Amino acid sequence: MDSSSSEVQPGSSAADRVSATGSAEVVGKATRRRFSLAYKRKIVALVADLPAGEIGALLRREGLFSSNLTQWRQQLSALEAHAPEPKRGPKPNPSLAEKLKVEKLERELARMHKRLAQAEAIIDAQKKLCALLGLPSSEESP
Numbered sequence: 001m002d003s004s005s006s007e008v009q010p011g012s013s014a015a016d017r018v019s020a021t022g023s024a025e026v027v028g029k030a031t032r033r034r035f036s037l038a039y040k041r042k043i044v045a046l047v048a049d050l051p052a053g054e055i056g057a058l059l060r061r062e063g064l065f066s067s068n069l070t071q072w073r074q075q076l077s078a079l080e081a082h083a084p085e086p087k088r089g090p091k092p093n094p095s096l097a098e099k100l101k102v103e104k105l106e107r108e109l110a111r112m113h114k115r116l117a118q119a120e121a122i123i124d125a126q127k128k129l130c131a132l133l134g135l136p137s138s139e140e141s142p
Contacts, residue, residue, distance in 0.1 A: 040072040 043062065047055050047069060059066060130137045 035068075035072075041076060043069070044072055044076055 043058075043064070046058060050058060055069075056066075059069065127137055129135075
């Protein structure tokens with residue numbers, strides 16, 4: 001075997017390998033692609049809306065295989081089957097939030113009416129005091 005061959009010897013150094021192959025390119029280790037659950041749901045939903053002839057085009061465009069689609073459908077149906085059942089107990093009342101808001105606003109309105117009555121009483125007392133002392137009131141002042 002001569003040194004110009006493209007085969008790499010087991011004991012050769014990196015410099016020897018570069019000169020033997022003629023390229024300094026580093027080939028990365030292949031990694032398995034991982035798809036999020038949201039992406040899987042999106043693709044399965046898209047495929048459900050497509051006519052049969054266009055599913056292959058979508059898979060090619062996304063770089064997927066039909067086996068991916070089959071597995072994802074199974075995974076999603078299994079997830080839906082294992083979804084937690086609704087909790088026991090009284091059903092939530094949708095109008096309860098509105099009722100609580102109305103009660104809160106009514107309490108605030110009652111509080112404001114009370115403050116208004118106090119303010120009017122104070123103003124009346126000030127008017128009477130001005131009249132007793134003979135001071136001009138703010139209404140009489142130019």
